[in-house]
Amino acid sequence: MPRLGSTLLSLALVGVITLAAYTDPWLLGVAVLLVQVLVAAAPGIRDASHASIPSPRVVPVVVASLVATVLTLEPDLLSGASGTSPGVVGASSTGMLSGILPAVAAAVFVALLAQMLRRDGRTHLVQSVGYAVMLSAVAALAAGWVGAVQSIDGPEVVAVAAAGVAGGLLAWALPIDRWVCLSLATLAGAGAGAAVAASVESSMTVYFGLIVGPAVALAAVLGQVVGRSIARGRTHASASWGFPGAMAVAFAGPIVYIGGQLLTMPNL
Template identity: 50%
Template sequence: MSRIGASALSVVLAAVLALAVRTDALLLVAAVIVVVQGLLASAPSPADARGRSIPTPRSAATMSAGIVSCAFALHPRLLLGADGSTVGLEGFISNGVFAGVLLGVAVGVFVAIVSQMLRRDDRRHLVLSTSSAVSLALFASLASAWIGATRSASGPDVVTIAAVGLAASLLIWMIPIDRYVCAAAAITVGAVASAAAALVVGGLPTWVFGLAIGSGAALFAILGQVLARAWSQGRVHASAGWGFPGAMAIAMAGPIVYLGGQLITVSM
């Protein structure tokens, strides 16, 4: 049941992203990504060997990292700094995403450390608690890659093609059969759906590009759900059972979509 709920959520989020990018609603794309980051922040705390939850302050670190990375993806010119300062062109080439991810993770690490210092217990399992918060901060930062893909050349086409492949693959992933067979079928269907979408949009991307980005987005979306379910360790309440895995699928696919947008930019 958790696979169905998580996949359905991912499909809805992908559909909203595709709709937003086709209507040039960049702020709506950013809003969807913030929702994804909020769902990531709701991830369950890690458990010890006895299955007991370890106190892990994670929401502040996750959301601060996500918001910082979103800000730089939306406004790459923030990388220029104050008037009179000089930087290279890397910030513009990467649409602010690579630098934004690094800065977002840096902020997330700082906030995670401060949150650990504010704990009023005996700070049991400090390393595991801190590493979990930092990992969530990284995932939240990666989700902002969807914004960078939107801002690239042929961004609406790239995001639409990737979203179609991701949604199609996760519809197959809902089927309750052997997970290896299901994963292979889901990736294949995702690649074919993206190739068909590339032919329909009629822009710069070709069907070969659709196959590549569709299979990549499908693969990492499924890996995101598998990782999230392993992280949740059988806990089935809303945030762990479907909210967190559904958001992880979107976050993990983000860098693949962004890379596709950059490949289109280079080919131009």
């Protein structure tokens, strides 16, 4: 049941992202922020004795999410004050994931600051900081959905990727052997992506769906597996299916962005 719940949540999230992609980039940014907030609601980690490890993570993840999403929407914010920009060498063009490194850097700073405020002896310091930074990096990568919509045929790219994610996760939810499921997820992602690529009005061909569809499907499956592994044994909805569902969408983000860049290649 948790796998089905997280799958349905992922489908709802990519559906909202697709609708937002056809509406307004900033609305898409809000939809992606929803995914990132669900990542921030990750369950805590435990040590070998199953004792909870204090890990302040919500604020670092939210900071990384805001920085990554806003800078992906407005990369010119990195240009600096007038007269200080290095020109074309340091220029950022719309659609580039120029916000990921600043987002992770900000998350590391905030995570270390949060550790300084701990009053419990700062036990398991490395694990605590590492977990917060890992979640922040994953949340920042979700901004790839925003970067993709700014590429050639951006909304259509998002639609193809969303179909691939949906097809892959639905196949992965089948109660059969996991290796068989993985093969079916790959095929379902390719089929769904190709079907959407062939039906939308854009410059892309069916081959684009056959490439991007299975790639995002596998990324989404990996994200769900990682999320479910972290949330194993938790019964709260936000941990048992909310977090894995968001992780699946976040993991697909950079693949979607790369897919958008593939449209610059001929015959795709």
